[in-house]
Amino acid sequence: MKKSVKDFIVKTIHKINDEHVVIEVQSSESLNGIKPGQFVNIEVNGSKTTFLRRPISIHDIDVANNTMSLFVKIVGDGTKAMSELKPGDVINMMYPLGNQFHYETIQKPLLIGGGCGVAPLLFLSRKLNELGNKSDILIGARSSKNISMLDKYQQFGNVFTITEDGTHGEKGLVTSHSLFQDLSVYDKIFVCGPEPMMKAVGKVAKENQIDCEVSLENMMACGIGACLCCVTDTKNGNQCVCTEGPVFNVNDLKW
Numbered sequence: 001m002k003k004s005v006k007d008f009i010v011k012t013i014h015k016i017n018d019e020h021v022v023i024e025v026q027s028s029e030s031l032n033g034i035k036p037g038q039f040v041n042i043e044v045n046g047s048k049t050t051f052l053r054r055p056i057s058i059h060d061i062d063v064a065n066n067t068m069s070l071f072v073k074i075v076g077d078g079t080k081a082m083s084e085l086k087p088g089d090v091i092n093m094m095y096p097l098g099n100q101f102h103y104e105t106i107q108k109p110l111l112i113g114g115g116c117g118v119a120p121l122l123f124l125s126r127k128l129n130e131l132g133n134k135s136d137i138l139i140g141a142r143s144s145k146n147i148s149m150l151d152k153y154q155q156f157g158n159v160f161t162i163t164e165d166g167t168h169g170e171k172g173l174v175t176s177h178s179l180f181q182d183l184s185v186y187d188k189i190f191v192c193g194p195e196p197m198m199k200a201v202g203k204v205a206k207e208n209q210i211d212c213e214v215s216l217e218n219m220m221a222c223g224i225g226a227c228l229c230c231v232t233d234t235k236n237g238n239q240c241v242c243t244e245g246p247v248f249n250v251n252d253l254k255w
Helices: 077-083 123-131 150-154 195-207
Strands: 003-013 022-027 038-043 054-062 067-073 090-097 109-114 136-140 159-162 188-192 211-215 231-234 237-242 246-247
Touching: 022 077, 038 067, 054 077, 054 090, 054 123, 054 136, 067 077, 090 246, 109 195, 123 136, 123 150, 123 188, 159 231, 188 195, 188 237, 195 211
Parallel strands: 109 136, 109 188, 136 159, 188 211
Antiparallel strands: 003 022, 003 090, 022 067, 038 054, 038 090, 054 067, 211 246, 231 237
């Protein structure tokens, strides 16, 4: 799908907790062609300290209604201003940016999300489900208060949870979950979350010779590879996460 810069209308704002909101926006044009793993760069109004667009993962797409859902973590003035949008407001977005998860030939996927890293996995699980593949989806968090919207993911797969304090699902880090006792049943792992978590999962995937893709969350500004602030070190040299990524195969990263 060709990159565009267009206005979207805010349809709904769903506050998940004190740190996260899901913003549903609607386009006047078809959103068909957007791929799981891609992101948008949003112009932020209403914040005197925010001058650059903010990159946000595409959480889900409803092609029939031309709507897009964005999972936003409130971490500064820019995302705070976004969380205060109201239905009917207009936001300007550059989209779709970046590459995609490569899922088309996968038969038995394992999706792993940590914290706000669950954001791009809902759309991915939807697309896998459309191909007839029901995913196993592992969601990790610090505690039960950081676990939400499980019903959304349960539409498309088998959902498992693990929390560091044991207040929801199993207790521990994602790599200690019982699913990791036998990874041979999976032909690919898709991961998004904190870098230490992605590195840990990537290490285990390599040890078990299972293909693994991760979605990096490097700091970005332009979103089109011009500013070079999101560069990451790969076996093919320095690459911009906003254009060559955000999705990388772990075998291509110097982890």
